[in-house]
Amino acid sequence: MVDVRYDIAFKMYPYRKVPAMGAAPVRHPVVIVGGGPVGMAAALDLGRKGTPVLVLDDHEGIGRGSRAICFAKRTLEICDRLGAGKVMLDKGVVWNVGKVFHGDERVFEFNLQPEDGHKAPAFINLQQPYFEKFLVNEIRAAQADGAPIEIRGQNALVGLTRHDDHVLLDLDTPDGPYQVEAEWLIACDGARSTTREGLGLSFDGRVFEDNFLIADVKMKADFPTERWFWFEPPFKDSGASALLHKQPDDIWRIDFQLGWDIDRATELQPDKIRARIDAMLGEGAEYELDWTSIYTFQCRRMEKFRHGRVLFAGDSAHQVSPFGARGANSGVQDADNLAWKLDLVVKGLAPDSLLDTYSEERVRAADENILNSVRATDFLTPKTEISKTFRNAVLKLAQQHAFARPLVNSGRLSTPCVYDGLSLNGPDELDGPARSRVGATCADAPMAEGFLLNRLGGDFTLLALNTTPPDMADTDGIALRTITLETSRDDPTGAIAARYLGDQPQGIYLIRPDQHIVARWATASTAEIETAMRNATGRGI
Amino acid sequence: MTEELNLTPNIPDPDGFYDELLAAHAGLSKPESDAFNARLILVLANHVGDRAILQQALKAAG
Ligand SMILES: Cc1cc2nc3c(=O)[nH]c(=O)nc-3n(C[C@H](O)[C@H](O)[C@H](O)COP(=O)(O)OP(=O)(O)OC[C@H]3O[C@@H](n4cnc5c(N)ncnc54)[C@H](O)[C@@H]3O)c2cc1C
Numbered sequence: 001m002v003d004v005r006y007d008i009a010f011k012m013y014p015y016r017k018v019p020a021m022g023a024a025p026v027r028h029p030v031v032i033v034g035g036g037p038v039g040m041a042a043a044l045d046l047g048r049k050g051t052p053v054l055v056l057d058d059h060e061g062i063g064r065g066s067r068a069i070c071f072a073k074r075t076l077e078i079c080d081r082l083g084a085g086k087v088m089l090d091k092g093v094v095w096n097v098g099k100v101f102h103g104d105e106r107v108f109e110f111n112l113q114p115e116d117g118h119k120a121p122a123f124i125n126l127q128q129p130y131f132e133k134f135l136v137n138e139i140r141a142a143q144a145d146g147a148p149i150e151i152r153g154q155n156a157l158v159g160l161t162r163h164d165d166h167v168l169l170d171l172d173t174p175d176g177p178y179q180v181e182a183e184w185l186i187a188c189d190g191a192r193s194t195t196r197e198g199l200g201l202s203f204d205g206r207v208f209e210d211n212f213l214i215a216d217v218k219m220k221a222d223f224p225t226e227r228w229f230w231f232e233p234p235f236k237d238s239g240a241s242a243l244l245h246k247q248p249d250d251i252w253r254i255d256f257q258l259g260w261d262i263d264r265a266t267e268l269q270p271d272k273i274r275a276r277i278d279a280m281l282g283e284g285a286e287y288e289l290d291w292t293s294i295y296t297f298q299c300r301r302m303e304k305f306r307h308g309r310v311l312f313a314g315d316s317a318h319q320v321s322p323f324g325a326r327g328a329n330s331g332v333q334d335a336d337n338l339a340w341k342l343d344l345v346v347k348g349l350a351p352d353s354l355l356d357t358y359s360e361e362r363v364r365a366a367d368e369n370i371l372n373s374v375r376a377t378d379f380l381t382p383k384t385e386i387s388k389t390f391r392n393a394v395l396k397l398a399q400q401h402a403f404a405r406p407l408v409n410s411g412r413l414s415t416p417c418v419y420d421g422l423s424l425n426g427p428d429e430l431d432g433p434a435r436s437r438v439g440a441t442c443a444d445a446p447m448a449e450g451f452l453l454n455r456l457g458g459d460f461t462l463l464a465l466n467t468t469p470p471d472m473a474d475t476d477g478i479a480l481r482t483i484t485l486e487t488s489r490d491d492p493t494g495a496i497a498a499r500y501l502g503d504q505p506q507g508i509y510l511i512r513p514d515q516h517i518v519a520r521w522a523t524a525s526t527a528e529i530e531t532a533m534r535n536a537t538g539r540g541i
Numbered sequence: 542m543t544e545e546l547n548l549t550p551n552i553p554d555p556d557g558f559y560d561e562l563l564a565a566h567a568g569l570s571k572p573e574s575d576a577f578n579a580r581l582i583l584v585l586a587n588h589v590g591d592r593a594i595l596q597q598a599l600k601a602a603g
Contacts (some may be wrong), residue, residue: 073567390583392579393580394583397580397583403584407583
């Protein structure tokens with residue numbers, strides 16, 4: 001039997017009996033356990049590259065409960081590369097204005113005013129079930145194009161055994177148990193990861209002793225499309241902080257920070273929830289409760305994300321509090337980092353030590369996310385009297401003085417991690433802008449037609465600006481595309497020059513499939529590029 | 542060369558300043574005084590701005 005742990009919003013991969021169930025276990029190059037946002041992103045990326053993947057999920061579709069709502073720019077760029085970006089942007093709500101209150105007082109208002117010349121906005125609000133559905137739809141489209149991806153619904157991992165050249169998986173289905181073998185296993189099975197527990201691996205960090213009531217309500221009110229955040233909200237029983245934020249379909253996300261000593265069952269009674277929301281929205285507000293739940297949050301990670309043939313990605317590897325919207329966003333970036341590396345390893349083009357750099361890079365990113373989210377949580381829930389005094393001093397000063405506003409922290413939006421100083425980096429021999437230094441992700445910029453990131457795509461790329469690069473189609477079988485641009489002709493807004501050259505007349509960038517920068521030079525020889533390519537694919541020594 | 546935190550006498554009319562500091566707290570309760578001090582620290586820290594100097598100040602005060 002397979003337990004049903006949650007309601008399904010979209011039934012997208014109904015259970016089907018596996019024909020080979022009675023026979024000897026079939027071996028698969030890559031198995032992904034868990035079809036959440038991270039597992040599906042990894043499957044789509046690998047499948048599009050031609051590496052066969054089998055996705056196992058213990059449900060028949062996407063869970064109904066809204067969890068993530070904020071999807072950041074980098075995630076949208078990755079999804080755009082995977083083919084699902086446009087539907088997300090079309091459906092998502094874009095917002096730029098936020099208001100911060102402290103009790104009855106308006107502390108300040110901000111406008112994010114994102115930098116011009118990017119295809120994706122700073123972020124969108126979109127219910128997680130839609131996000132996942134759009135990825136699965138894209139997997140269906142990829143399958144139709146021949147991508148070797150298979151999804152098996154109601155196939156639960158219940159145990160696993162590691163061998164030298166594969167991992168043996170014990171699965172349960174409505175027709176009983178069976179086994180498959182995975183040469184590589186990606187564990188995307190969420191915070192309570194069966195894989196992690198099955199291998200007895202630790203997951204250490206900090207639990208925040210606080211409960212958050214999340215209510216998604218449907219209303220046709222004229223609240224503007226803004227993010228409203230209250231410290232010590234003035235309305236009755238609303239807890240230590242509250243948030244009001246718009247999603248598509250006239251749904252609003254409301255968060256109440258309830259504290260630690262509460263009775264969950266009582267707090268989840270619809271009457272009790274409605275009383276809270278009435279106090280917040282004002283008498284007579286008309287709304288329906290769409291979804292409610294109570295969460296506690298943790299900030300923790302595994303010590304490393306690679307354990308032999310098992311790779312952990314997303315919530316199974318790391319968990320953060322949701323302030324700053326870093327869970328799904330960082331998980332999709334894990335997938336983005338892992339897919340090209342595993343693809344090269346499976347195809348025999350890179351040694352498996354390349355996968356150690358997946359752990360190295362994404363542990364760095366997880367630490368950055370945890371740091372940010374711990375800081376936001378400490379601001380929201382001051383742990384001592386003096387920290388509360390400082391917090392309230394900041395809020396008071398921010399009402400009058402601009403200087404204090406950057407100190408107000410109700411969550412910092414996730415931005416991609418720069419892999420400064422890590423193993424795959426090559427030389428930084430261009431005196432160019434710091435934002436495009438080695439280890440950073442490429443900044444988008446408008447081209448005469450379309451956008452730069454769309455042109456980069458998902459292969460290794462040599463981007464040559466105002467210079468002719470050496471003529472190379474691949475190095476040792478790994479494809480290397482070349483894009484040569486003349487800024488006088490191909491850079492209509494000047495953004496490419498500003499973001500990649502600064503005051504330099506020319507430059508050559510070597511870019512990874514996940515659009516992180518490997519190396520940059522003013523001029524580069526074939527030998528220099530080959531050396532950087534070898535290092536970036538784990539063949540350095 | 543990075544700047545050094547100035548720990549030599551730098552306030553003209555020190556007695557006058559000290560008076561003003563205490564006067565600003567006159568009539569405040571303990572929590573109000575704490576809140577005032579916190580705001581004052583933030584205002585001054587912003588004026589200093591330089592993180593290296595602020596780090597030295599945190600150390601010097603400890
Ligand atoms: C209230 C709330 C708000 C949030 N807001 C944001 C936000 O705004 N932005 C953001 O980026 N993140 C946010 N997050 C975090 C985000 O929801 C998670 O980080 C994200 O879902 C992690 O994705 P995942 O694919 O790693 O895991 P999950 O989404 O947990 O998916 C795991 C999948 O694996 C399946 N599975 C589990 N065990 C097994 C098994 N043994 N066998 C087979 N299948 C299995 C599950 O059924 C599920 O389908 C929020 C979370 C909460 C709770």
